[in-house]
Structure formats: C-alpha cells, structure tokens
Amino acid sequence: MKIIVCLKQVPETNNVKIDPVTHNLQRNGISGVINSFDVNAIEAALELKDRYGAEVVALTMGPPDYEKTLRLAMAMGANEGVLLSSRGFAGADTLATATVLAAAVNKIGGADLILFGRQAVDADTGQVGPLVAEKLDLPQYTYVSKLNLSSDGQIDAVRMLDGGTVRVNGDLPAVATVRSELNEPRYATPRNIKLSFKKDIVVYDEKDLDLDDSEIGQAGSPTIVTKVYTPTATPKVTETLEGSAKEAAQNLLTKLSEKSIL
Amino acid sequence: MFDNTFTPEQQMLHQMVKDFTAKEVAPFDMAIDQKGDFTDGLFQKLIDNGFLGLTLPEEYGGAAFDPIATATTINDLAYGNASVGVTLEGHYKTLDQLMKYGNENIQKEYLDSANHRIFAFSNTEPSGGSNPTGISSTAVKEGNKWIINGDKVMITNGGLAEVYIILVKSGENEFSCFLIDKDMPGFSFGKREDFIGLRGTPVGEVVMNNIEVSEDHLIGKRGQGLEIADQAHDDARILMGAVLTGIMEHALKIASDYAKQRKALDTPLTDLQVIQEKIANIAISKELTKLVYQQAAIRKQNGQPYMEEAAMAKTFGSRSAVKAGDDALQVLAGYGYSREYPIEHLIRDARALEIAEGTVEKMRTAIAKAEFEK
Numbered sequence: 001m002k003i004i005v006c007l008k009q010v011p012e013t014n015n016v017k018i019d020p021v022t023h024n025l026q027r028n029g030i031s032g033v034i035n036s037f038d039v040n041a042i043e044a045a046l047e048l049k050d051r052y053g054a055e056v057v058a059l060t061m062g063p064p065d066y067e068k069t070l071r072l073a074m075a076m077g078a079n080e081g082v083l084l085s086s087r088g089f090a091g092a093d094t095l096a097t098a099t100v101l102a103a104a105v106n107k108i109g110g111a112d113l114i115l116f117g118r119q120a121v122d123a124d125t126g127q128v129g130p131l132v133a134e135k136l137d138l139p140q141y142t143y144v145s146k147l148n149l150s151s152d153g154q155i156d157a158v159r160m161l162d163g164g165t166v167r168v169n170g171d172l173p174a175v176a177t178v179r180s181e182l183n184e185p186r187y188a189t190p191r192n193i194k195l196s197f198k199k200d201i202v203v204y205d206e207k208d209l210d211l212d213d214s215e216i217g218q219a220g221s222p223t224i225v226t227k228v229y230t231p232t233a234t235p236k237v238t239e240t241l242e243g244s245a246k247e248a249a250q251n252l253l254t255k256l257s258e259k260s261i262l
Numbered sequence: 263m264f265d266n267t268f269t270p271e272q273q274m275l276h277q278m279v280k281d282f283t284a285k286e287v288a289p290f291d292m293a294i295d296q297k298g299d300f301t302d303g304l305f306q307k308l309i310d311n312g313f314l315g316l317t318l319p320e321e322y323g324g325a326a327f328d329p330i331a332t333a334t335t336i337n338d339l340a341y342g343n344a345s346v347g348v349t350l351e352g353h354y355k356t357l358d359q360l361m362k363y364g365n366e367n368i369q370k371e372y373l374d375s376a377n378h379r380i381f382a383f384s385n386t387e388p389s390g391g392s393n394p395t396g397i398s399s400t401a402v403k404e405g406n407k408w409i410i411n412g413d414k415v416m417i418t419n420g421g422l423a424e425v426y427i428i429l430v431k432s433g434e435n436e437f438s439c440f441l442i443d444k445d446m447p448g449f450s451f452g453k454r455e456d457f458i459g460l461r462g463t464p465v466g467e468v469v470m471n472n473i474e475v476s477e478d479h480l481i482g483k484r485g486q487g488l489e490i491a492d493q494a495h496d497d498a499r500i501l502m503g504a505v506l507t508g509i510m511e512h513a514l515k516i517a518s519d520y521a522k523q524r525k526a527l528d529t530p531l532t533d534l535q536v537i538q539e540k541i542a543n544i545a546i547s548k549e550l551t552k553l554v555y556q557q558a559a560i561r562k563q564n565g566q567p568y569m570e571e572a573a574m575a576k577t578f579g580s581r582s583a584v585k586a587g588d589d590a591l592q593v594l595a596g597y598g599y600s601r602e603y604p605i606e607h608l609i610r611d612a613r614a615l616e617i618a619e620g621t622v623e624k625m626r627t628a629i630a631k632a633e634f635e636k
Contacts, residue, residue, distance in 0.1 A: 188274065
C-alpha cells in the first residue's frame with residue numbers, strides 16, 4: 001500500500017499580517033511550522049503503515065525551506081519526502097495548489113490513500129483536500145475522526161460533522177482529510193530526526209509535473225480576495241415560551257413556521 | 263545567544279523535546295516530587311521515545327547527537343522536572359566514558375542495551391566522595407579474571423540503573439574503572455537515600471560481593487581510573503549547568519506569570535521595582551548559566567579542554583538557581599511558601615547540585631588552580 005500525506009507549512013505566529021494590496025497572508029520573514037492538523041494526517045498514515053505495511057510519502061508545495069516540514073514527517077516515520085518548489089507556484093490559491101498537488105500525485109505514481117489535515121490553521125479553507133480528490137476523480141472522506149481498512153481492502157471511516165458522526169465505507173484509492181480527534185501524533189525520536197536529515201528530498205517544478213504556466217501560481221488562481229475582516233458577532237436571543245405545554249408547543253410551531261424552518 | 267546557531271537537526275530535536283516536556287513531564291512535576299519517584303509510565307516513555315540512545319553511535323541504534331544537543335535536551339527536560347534531567351545526565355555521562363575508554367568487546371556487548379537500560383557511574387563510598395582516593399572498594403586480579411568487592415553509595419540512578427561503571431582500587435595507590443551488571447552474581451542493591459530534593463531520581467547503594475568479571479570489563483587502562491572519574495565529573499557538570507538552567511527557567515516562568523496577574527493594593531506587581539529586580543536577577547542568572555554550559559559543550563564538541571567551563575556552569579548555576587528559587591518564592595510570597603506551588607521543591611532540587619558531582623568548594627579550587635596555571 002502507498003499513502004501520500006500532503007502537508008502545509010504555516011506561519012509560526014498567530015499575529016499574521018495581511019498584504020494591503022492582494023489581501024493575502026504575508027508570509028515573508030515569518031518562520032514556518034507544520035500545520036497542526038497535518039501532523040494528525042502523518043500519524044494516520046503511520047498507524048496504517050504499522051498495521052498493514054505501507055510506503056508513506058510526505059508531499060508539500062512551497063519554497064526550499066519547506067523542506068523542514070518534510071524532514072519532520074520523515075523523522076516521525078514517513079519513508080520519503082517530495083517538495084514541489086518553483087517561483088511559478090507562488091501566489092497560488094486553493095485551486096492552483098490542488099492542481100500542482102494532483103499532478104505531483106500522478107508523477108509519484110498515484111497512491112492508495114491520499115491524506116490531508118482537515119484544514120490549514122492560517123487560511124482555514126479546508127478546500128485543498130477535496131479539490132485534489134476532484135482533480136484526481138477519487139472519492140473523498142472529509143473530517144475523518146476514525147480510520148480503518150476493512151479486510152476486503154475498503155476504507156472504513158467515521159466522519160465527525162457538526163451535530164453528529166457518519167460512518168462511511170468505500171473503495172480505495174481515496175482522499176481523506178483528518179481531524180485532530182483521529183489520533184495522538186507520535187514524537188519524532190532523536191534517532192529518526194538524525195536519520196531524516198540523511199535522506200534525499202525529491203524536488204519537482206512545473207516542468208517536471210508537465211504543467212502549463214496558466215494552471216499554476218497566480219495565473220491559475222481564480223480566487224480574488226476583496227476584503228479580509230473579523231466578522232461581528234451576532235447577539236444570540238433567548239426567548240422563553242410561556243403557557244401550558246400544549247400552548248408552548250403550538251407557539252413554538254408558529255415561530256418556526258414564521259422563520260421558514262418548518 | 264547560541265540557540266540561534268543550532269543546526270536544523272538540533273532545532274528539530276529542541277522542538278521535539280520541548281513538546282515532549284510540555285506533555286509528558288511538566289504536568290507530573292509536582293506528582294514526581296510528592297511521590298519521591300517517577301510517575302507511572304514516564305520512564306518507559308523516555309525509553310520508547312529514544313532518549314536513552316541520544317548520544318549513542320548510530321551503529322548501536324542511537325542518534326549520535328553532539329554535546330550541545332545533549333545539554334539542550336537536558337535543559338528542556340529539566341524545565342519540566344529537574345529529576346528527569348538528572349537521571350538522563352547520570353546515564354549520558356556514564357555512556358561518554360564507555361564510548362571513550364571502553365574496549366571494542368565491551369562496547370559491542372553493552373552499548374546496544376543502553377537504548378533501554380539506564381547506566382550509572384559510581385565513585386562515592388562512605389569513606390570518600392569528592393576525594394575519590396579515600397575509597398576502599400577493590401578489584402583483585404586472579405588469573406585472567408578480576409574479583410570486585412566493596413560498597414558504593416549515593417549513586418545517581420542507583421537502584422534504577424542496570425549497568426554501572428565503578429571506580430575501585432586495583433593496587434597500591436592504583437585506581438581503575440570496571441563495568442558491572444546488576445545481573446552478575448554477587449551484585450546487590452542497598453538502601454536508597456531519602457534526599458530532600460531531586461526526589462524523582464533514585465540515589466542509592468550498590469554492594470559488590472566477589473563479583474567476577476573478565477579483562478574486557480576494565481574500562482580504560484589499569485590505573486586510569488581517576489582520570490576517567492574526573493572525565494565523568496566534567497561531562498556531568500556541563501549537563502548539571504543545563505539542569506540548573508531548566509530549574510531557573512521554571513522559577514522565572516512561575517514568578518513572571520504570577521507577577522503579571524497579581525496586584526499589591528491597586529498596583530500591578532509588574533510595576534513594582536522590588537519585583538522587577540527579582541525577575542531581572544533570575545533572568546540574568548538563567549541566561550549566564552546557559553551561556554557557560556553551552557560554551558563548555560561547544561569546547562567539548564570541538565575537542566578543546568572544558569573542565570573549567572563545566573565547573574563554572576555547575577558552581578555559578580547551582581547557587582544562582584537556589585537564589586532564583588528564593589527570589590521566585592518571595593514574588594509569590596505566601597503562595598511561594600506553600601507546598602501547593604512548585605517553587606519550594608525547585609529550591610530543594612537546585613540545592614542538591616551544590617554538592618553532587620563535586621562540591622562547589624571543590625569546584626572553586628579546581629577553577630582557581632586552572633587560572634593559576636595560565
């Protein structure tokens with residue numbers, strides 16, 4: 001089995017500034033760390049590796065210093081790291097990022113399972129995993145909180161959604177995005193840290209991936225950020241319905257109908 | 263600050279140890295002191311996560327990390343609990359001697375096992391501690407075997423460690439080091455000390471009754487024992503500087519956090535010069551101790567002499583850490599004096615290091631002699 005774990009490096013600080021022109025996050029000069037949800041994705045891959053045997057490939061897109069994120073994944077137990085790095089990739093939105101990642105998955109030779117963290121803690125879109133699934137025409141399982149493979153090689157997962165959980169089964173290959181509830185990530189051991197720095201990292205650019213300039217970077221990004229702001233909180237209103245139980249129930253039905261909820 | 267010059271490997275290890283400490287060590291700091299032992303499962307987690315093999319060569323399953331990374335690891339762990347740092351300090355200093363002086367056969371036999379067995383160096387006896395020539399344990403050669411007898415006390419990790427390098431008399435005014443294993447016939451543990459600080463780290467006694475070992479178990483050359491014991495002390499003192507820095511970082515965090523949320527009448531503690539002075543003094547001592555132990559570690563890594571810097575780290579750091587604990591206690595006032603807060607045990611922990619691995623009085627003599635020789 002082959003598992004690809006897609007990783008993102010995010011700014012180390014919570015005090016991220018917004019570019020006044022592009023309205024994108026300013027990442028220059030801020031040291032990066034691995035997106036915390038992606039550590040759960042690595043752990044998920046390694047647990048499957050421990051149980052069933054697998055080759056785990058860590059994949060990320062970014063400047064050369066994103067190598068450290070791949071080294072961390074390898075220090076935790078990933079077999080190899082692949083860095084997608086080119087000036088042409090700069091300024092990518094979620095679609096252009098997914099285009100490059102999907103091309104890289106094909107370049108690597110595909111995988112039985114492609115894992116992502118549920119979202120990145122900087123931009124919080126949660127879109128790249130699902131977009132990669134669409135690009136590769138693979139089934140997707142988002143917000144996974146339990147992940148197993150059944151004896152017939154199917155994915156057996158529980159998705160944790162607002163208000164409940166859903167158990168889902170399906171064929172591999174597939175894409176899954178994982179929640180932090182899925183697992184407790186292991187530590188990178190000192191020995192594996194040392195060994196991870198002795199491994200080569202494969203680097204691909206757009207030429208290696210056979211991508212056109214119009215598909216990548218800003219040119220391949222239809223997203224336009226017009227404004228970034230903190231939403232104002234809407235005050236919550238609590239209303240107590242008076243009267244007998246029957247009257248209160250009738251009153252409740254009327255109010256729900258008025259709000260087109262019923 | 264040397265931290266900015268860490269290699270990527272050192273930086274990743276530093277972050278991993280900080281994460282491990284925050285989750286697996288610091289939450290149990292008070293419990294370790296109260297229990298007088300490591301809390302359940304903690305020691306196994308240190309083994310499972312490869313801490314015992316941090317300095318071992320890669321061919322023996324270790325990580326082969328350098329002296330700077332090793333000292334930083336001890337510093338980071340000691341921030342969570344000083345006993346955890348001291349237990350690993352005792353292990354690492356012993357492995358240093360086995361790796362430096364042990365012959366190939368004994369290294370092959372034992373270094374692999376150091377990934378999961380604690381090692382300890384044993385010097386002190388009831389008749390001699392800081393003065394090792396006062397010891398009375400013996401090794402007598404009979405044919406191609408050595409027969410070892412004696413009583414070693416106050417061994418860091420004594421009782422927990424499974425393998426010991428011991429200093430014994432091997433002849434008239436001749437001292438040698440041997441490696442012995444707890445599974446050898448004639449080996450037994452004696453009493454565990456009831457010390458007031460560093461209560462997680464066992465400090466105990468080993469009794470040797472006609473333990474028979476081969477020539478391979480002689481560490482270094484016959485008669486090289488005092489040199490090896492001195493070397494073990496120097497290696498330990500770098501790591502003690504790291505433990506003491508961790509204790510001071512802990513004291514500073516507690517005192518600073520408290521000052522930031524507490525007022526005296528209507529004045530925030532942070533606005534009071536008497537409080538500022540204490541916080542600043544703790545911070546200065548913490549940083550200076552760190553710089554000295556890092557300097558010693560760099561010299562060790564570069565193959566330069568480091569006895570003096572290692573002694574300075576321990577001497578300056580231990581009194582500074584006791585004072586830092588006292589200052590932090592005063593910032594917290596009544597709460598600082600309470601056993602509900604960790605500061606009182608930080609003082610007890612720090613106090614041990616004015617004695618262990620050579621008293622500070624002995625350290626000052628060694629430093630002064632080194633200065634006179636310049």
